[in-house]
Amino acid sequence: MSTILVFVEHQKNQxxxxxxxxxxxxxxxxxxxCAVLFGTGVENLANSAAQNGAQEVHTFKSADFDQYNPEMFLAAMSDLLEKIKPSIVLSSASSLGKxxxxxxxxxxxxxxxxxxxELKxxxxxxxxxxxxxxGKCFAETSFENSPIQFVLMRANQLPVSAANPSATTSAIDHTINKPDLKTIIQNVVKGASEKLxxxxxxxxxxxxxxxKEAGNFKLLNDLADVLGATVGASRAVVDAGWVSxxxxxxxxxxxxxxTLYIAVGLSGAIQHLAGMSGSKVIVAINNDPQAPIFQKATYGIVGDLFEVVPKLTEEFKKVLNK
Amino acid sequence: MKIFVCLKQVPDTETKIKIAADQRSIDTAGIKWVINPYDEFAVEEAVKMKEANPGAQVFAITVGPKARVADSLRTALAMGADEGILINSAENIDTFSTAKALAAAITQEGGAQIIFTGKVAIDDNSSAVSQMLAEFLKIPHVTVVSKFSKTADSQFTVERDVEGGSKEVIQINGPCVIAANKGLNMPRYASLPGIMKAKKKVLKELEASSLGVLATDQKVVLNSYTLPADKAPVKMLSGDASSQVTQLVQSLRDEAKVL
Structure with missing residues (x-):
C-alpha cells in the first residue's frame, strides 16, 4: 500500500x-x-498525531530542529522520503511549508x-x-510525471472531527549528519503580536x-481583542506607512x-477583494454606500465608523460576556 | 560580479479575470501585462547592488511566450539591468519546468554570484520557482526577504518575514538565491533616458526546449478553471448606529452562526 506523509507543525506543545x-x-x-514532527519534545505529540489519524509517527527531536533552517530540514526530509517512500506529502502552506x-x-x-x-x-x-x-479564479490541480505529489494546503479549509482518544503510538526517531551549512539563523525578532x-x-x-490616521487603528485593535481576531489592512494604508x-x-x-471578516473604512479595491473574498461571512462598515466592498459583503452597515465600531465592540463584549 | 534577476510577466493587479473557452487558461484579450510586483523589488535590489559594486553586471531573465514577455525585460533593462535573456516557452509551463529552464540558462551564461527573484508570482501564487532554482543550482536560498545587505565578499545578512510579524535574521554565504518581499526597497521608475538606452541593450533569445526542458518536466497541470461562486446579495442593516450594531451582532450569532 502506498504511503501518505503529513508534515506536522506544532506550537506551545500542541x-x-x-x-x-x-x-x-x-x-x-x-x-x-505517516506523520513527521521536528524539534525538542515532539515525541510527546506522537499520541496526539495518532489520535488524529497517523499510523506511524516519525520524529527529529534534536534541538537542531527547534528553529527552521532550510538546509537542515531539507537534509532530514530527504532522508525520510528515501526511507518511507511516500507517494503523497501534505503540509500547510505556512512560511515554513512554502x-x-x-x-x-x-x-x-x-x-x-x-x-x-480543497483536497481530493x-x-x-x-x-x-x-x-x-x-482568488479571482480557481483551478483544479493534478500531477503527472511526479513520483511524489507535494500538496501545500491553506489553513482552515478542511473539516476537523473529534480525535480518537484511545489511539497511541510510539515515535520513531531519526538523526542526520549535519550538513555544512551555508545559511545560519542568527536571531529571531519576535513580532509584537501574540495573535494568530x-x-x-x-x-x-x-x-x-x-x-483617517494610523492612531485610529486602536479602534480595530479593541474590537479584535474582544473577538480574538487578528487585525489586517488595505494596501493603501500599508503604503502610507500606517501599519506593517x-x-x-x-x-x-x-x-x-x-470564518468572519470585518472590513472597516475600506472601499474594496479589486486586489483587496481578491485576497479576502474566500471569507465565509463578510461584514462591511463604510460611509459610502457605493463602495465595492458591499458587493462582496454578507452584512453591510452604511455609517460613520468612528460611531459604529466602538458600539460594536461594546455589543460584542455584552453578547460574548467579556 | 554577475548578478541575475529572474522575473515573470503577469496581468496587472487591476485586471478582471475572464476564463478562456478551453477552461484551462484565462482570456488574455485586453490584459495589461506588467512585471510581477515582487520581481520589481528583485530588479531594484539587483541594480542597487550593481551600483555599489563597480564592474558588476545585471542580467534580467524571464521565461514565457516571446511575443508577450520581451516587454518586461525591456522594462528591467530601462531600470538599469545590462542584458536581457528571454527563454521562449509555451504559456502556463509549471514551476518545475520554469526553474529548470532558468537554472540551465544561468549555468550556460557562466553562473551567478547572486540571484534575486520575487517571493511569489501573483498569477499562480505558487512561491516555488526560487527554491526549485536554488535546488537545481545546488546553492542555498532565503525567501520572503525584506532586508538585504552585503557583509563581506559573497556573504550577506538578510531578514526573512515569517508568521505573526516575526523576522528571522539570517547570514547566507553566496552564491545564493534571494526571494524578495515587499519592504525590501522602493523600485525606481524607468526614466526616459533609461528607456532610450534599453533599446540598444542586448536581449538574447533562448528556447526552453534547447535548454533541456522536456515534456516530462511538466509536473503539475491546471484544469477546470472556475470563477468564484456568486455571493448572496448583501443584507444592508438600517436604522441608527445603535440599532445597526444590535442587528448585526444578532445576525452573526443567530443567522450566520459565526460567534
Missing part, C-alpha cells in the same frame, strides 16, 4: 489545527498515514501544488483546488483609509479565508 486538518484528511484517503517543499519537490523530480483550498485523494491520486490571481497570523486566523478585522506589510490583505499581501 499540534496546530492546520496540521490536524491534514492528518484527518490523510487518514480518510485510505493510504498508510519555503521547504518546493525545493524538496525539485530534489525528488516532482511537482508541488501550493496554497490549495482517489486511488492515490490527488486533485486539489487552488486559487489563481489570489492572518493566514491562520478564524476572525479578521481589517481597516482602510477611512480610519505583514498586515496587508490582498493580491500583493496575504490571501485570507477566515
Amino acid at each position: 499540534i496546530k489545527r492546520s496540521s490536524v486538518e491534514l492528518l484527518q484528511a490523510a487518514q480518510k484517503s485510505g493510504l498508510k498515514t 519555503d521547504l517543499f518546493p525545493r524538496l519537490a525539485a530534489r525528488f523530480q516532482s511537482g508541488v501544488a501550493s496554497d490549495c483550498t 485523494i482517489e486511488n492515490g491520486k490527488v486533485t486539489a483546488k487552488k486559487p489563481l490571481y489570489s 497570523d492572518l493566514t491562520e486566523a478564524n476572525v479578521i478585522v481589517s481597516g482602510g483609509r477611512g480610519l 506589510h505583514g498586515m496587508q490583505v490582498g493580491q500583493t499581501g496575504k490571501t485570507v479565508a477566515p
